[in-house]
Amino acid sequence: MVQFERIVPAVVAALCLTAGVAVSGTLADVKTKGFVQAGVNGELFGFGKPDEKGVWKGLDVDAARAVAAAIFGDAEKVKYTPLTAKTRFTALQSGEIDVLTRNATQTLGRDTDLGLDFVQVNYYDGQGFLVPNKLGVKNAKALDGASVCVLPGTTTEQNVADYFRQNKLKMNPVVIENNAELAKAFFAGRCDCLTSDASQLAGIRAVAPNPADYSILPEIISKEPLAPAVRHGDNQWKDIVNYAVLAMIEAEELGITSKNIDEMMTSTNPVVQRFLGVTPGNGKALGLDEKWAYNIVKQVGNYSESFERNVGVSTPLMLKRGLNALWNQGGLMYSPPFK
């Protein structure tokens, strides 16, 4: 029953809060447990969804696997908790999960009011509109009076309301909780357009009866930096998750891939030597094994490999790197030096 699905986690979370949660010492807890408990989407193709064999795949899943590889030297030591947009933060706050890698937008309010800390962004997204071509709409300003299908429990509802208000347009939202049900109603013509993050629009279009009948409008109406999040107050844990994500970006910049990494171990480049732990220091600073970054790249791959494998142009999502290219290739992905 939907209402229980929605309310029970919140109540459980409330009870968990009363039980008291260790704010610091997440690394020790994780090591004792022997695995990282990661909160993921569960339904979003390309970001966090099990494939037909039940193996979890996606950009967010890779971030969680990177954390496990850094800690245990084994990217498989992750257990996944599929979370809805509504339950995700409560699950993290209550200690049910150790890290949230579930395409969550970093905002000031979430960073402060919710007691969370966001780490390095692993996907720069923005909200857009998906429309059927037969409607003849070429830009979002022409959507006055439209019925808009919206997935609840994200910043989406607020962004779209803001956009229509700014442009003095009227809208009529249809808010359906379930991703698949929302998409079905949209394809059947219940709404004139569907709004969500552009990456999700690509995912929804990919499952349309005929994807070529739909297009994404040029307007991107919001900034959605999607980043993994941890509980506020455990700085060591935050550092580990942050640098696990950054290691994938740094590896791409250094030209290290899962294929060539063993050759790179003999590289004479001091930057590469430090990164791979040939010259020790980084691991000790984080409280991890010196081969932590090696393990991430070897088992998960660098950012480019993960991107192309999960959401890139050769996948059904057909997303270009865009903002998510490296900083020296016109994108925003930039890692501080690993030294």
Add this chain to the structure above:
Amino acid sequence: MDTTAPEQIPFLRDPAKLAILYQCLTVLGVGLLSYYLVHNTLANLERQSISTGFGFFGKEAAFEIGEKLISYSAADSYSRALFVGFLNTLIVSFIGIVLTIIFGTILGIARLSTNWLLAKLSAIYIEVFQDIPILLQLFFWYAFFYEMLPGPRQALNPISGLFLCNRGLIFGVPQSHVAYLYAFVALGVACLLIIFLRKWSAKRQAATGRIFPIVRVSFALFISFPLITWWLAGAPTAMNVPSLSGFNFKGGLSISPEFTALLLGLVLYTSAFVAEVVRAGIQSVGKGQKEAAMSIGLKPAHVLNLVILPQALRVIVPPLTSQMLNLTKNSSLAVAIGYPDFVSVAGTTINQTGQAIEGVALIMLVYLAFSLSTSAIMNWYNKKIAIVER
């Protein structure tokens, strides 16, 4: 004769005093437990720097709601948004309960009908709708509306001023005019008059035995009062007719597919249960009652109205109350098919503000209030129709 005072019973052996002691201890225990839970929650929220309280009520909600009974825009506060959701839940539950009672009663009586086909059809209906989970039924009706009906530009237009499409049922309404206000007042006056008339006719019948045609007169009053007032106030006929403009219809009133699907799903599902309740009630009245009533020459309608129903209602009302509560609570499934009920709006609020504990507490409070007030009304009615024991 024994004149000594009865021996004092030791405190721990006096069941009356012990009972009081146990109750005090229980109250103390529950009190301490709730203090512990509340205090601990607050302390933990504080420690994890999560803000608490209902301060978000006054903040701008900044999201739109698809259906609203009162004016609302994204610039209004969260409290108004929540009130819009509250009214949406209220209206769907209220209309749902009224329709369910009517339809369920008809079904229940039909199942007992001597007409073989009618009884069997009714039985099949009850079995089928009782056994399919309500959520599936909602999905089915919602999909039925958006899959079967055409888009707004190809809307079905069976009669002038009425359109049917996947945006809902859109129909013309009379242009607002003061005459309608007067007619509405006249309707109220007619209702008061009918109540008064009923009492008078019952008294007269008890005193003299003469029967007053109360149903026909009431019906005439109910129709004629507003109609004559409307005619006297100038008989305005201008209509606010919907017309296609841009993506959707402008003007007129519209009933959305989400609302219709939710209402239909709730009514069809709960009616099956109500039908069984009604059947049980009617079957609980002894056969002899009916035979006795018929043998003194009462008409079949009178047998049902004066003999069977008053006795059956005593059995029907308590389980009927719980079905009404079920319908109200099931209306929270609205979120699955996009109707902005209270749970849906509260959910958005929780997500935007992050105040999950406050939000869930609010949801529980609202449903508790709905349930308690429904129960209170039904208990009052139950007491009224219960056997008066002398």
